[in-house]
Amino acid sequence: MSIELFISQFAEQFDETDPTEFTPHTEFKRLNEWSSMHALLIIALIDAEYNIPFTGEDLQTCTTIADIYQIISRRMGSG
């Protein structure tokens, strides 16, 4: 598990945003393409790839992609 891998998985959920736009500091809710559907896609991605609970409330507390990654790392006990 690495943040680079997570960022590439995160980027795959977007059809139109250039993959190079995604960095740990990307404020994802400010992306033009971001929508409420992406919240579902991100939660499903984390369930599929990391098998940990990650809720809509968790997502609300996150501003950057690194914020999400930190929660995943902590819940997987490796952060």
Add this chain to the structure above:
Amino acid sequence: MPCFSVSHIRPEGLAVCVPANKVSNQDYPYLTQRERALLIKTTGIAYRHVCTARQCASDLCFEAAQQLLQALNWKQEDIGILVFVSQTPDYLTPATAAVLQSRLALPHSCLAFDVNLGCSAYPYALALMGSLLANMPHKKGLLLVGDALTRLVSEQDKSAAPLFSDAGSATALCFAPLAPPMLFNLQTDGSGSHAIIVPHGGARHPFTANSLTVTEKEKGIARNAAQLHLNGLEIFNFGLREVAANAEQLLHYAQTLPDDLDYAVFHQANKLLNDRIRHKLQLPENKTPSSLYHYGNTGSATIPLTMAACLQTQLTSQKLTLLLSGFGVGLSWGSALLRTTPMVCLPIIELGEDAVQR
């Protein structure tokens, strides 16, 4: 162990009716073109069947029941139980089941009542009807499960309007000494009762003029307090957390492996969620039929609708081992394991406006 079984009950027939009025999510005006495409891809919902102003869930169930009784050649006087399961009854009171008993010309000896359940309704309703019939071996049961949720949803609520669709089903069950047991695992967590709710119009917050005040929760989500409020993310997480675990418990109780299932029919709310549940249960895609594309989320009716829309040939011609799994409003969820023998299953009925008569 929360699982239990109901013995000697056999499903004899199934019919499902939707309004003929079909709308496309491509035409939904409160999303951009890009958002519409993403919604259709993610939820899997492209079309929805929407009741006209004169149609109710009970009309759809009535039509399904009429055609099913005819196909089965069942006499009205043999029906001993009618249960109507819905979140969209005709009235707050009396029970819609009583209205339907009269419309269907069922005898006065028929007991009839409503049950308020939504997306989990079908497994619950089979358990309830089966349990009653087990003590009334000479009677037949008519289970009417359906919703017209589009009635409750604000068209200007992009978080709900493009998801919901209308349908009514009729399932015929009877006592059969040799029928294999139906197995169930039914659960509840009312701490999530706010996650899908129509706040006004019941006794807690009676309908007043204020109920009609439209508030805009965020851009594209405008609704009043007498309309459906859906917290999609909370329900999504609930689905990820509970549904596969519930089904696994039931399969364990039934000493059945996922491989032994012919089909698993999930409540149809969201393709993304159902794909995750399917993966958790390690089921191949061809064992988990979906009706989302053409019929959307019809609340309590999604499971029988998917059976009739996708499995009609199999249900009418083969013995099947079926896992049925419903989950949603309540929060309420549950699964049923059925071993069916060939039964009557009608093609999906479409009800036009002029067919409604009251």
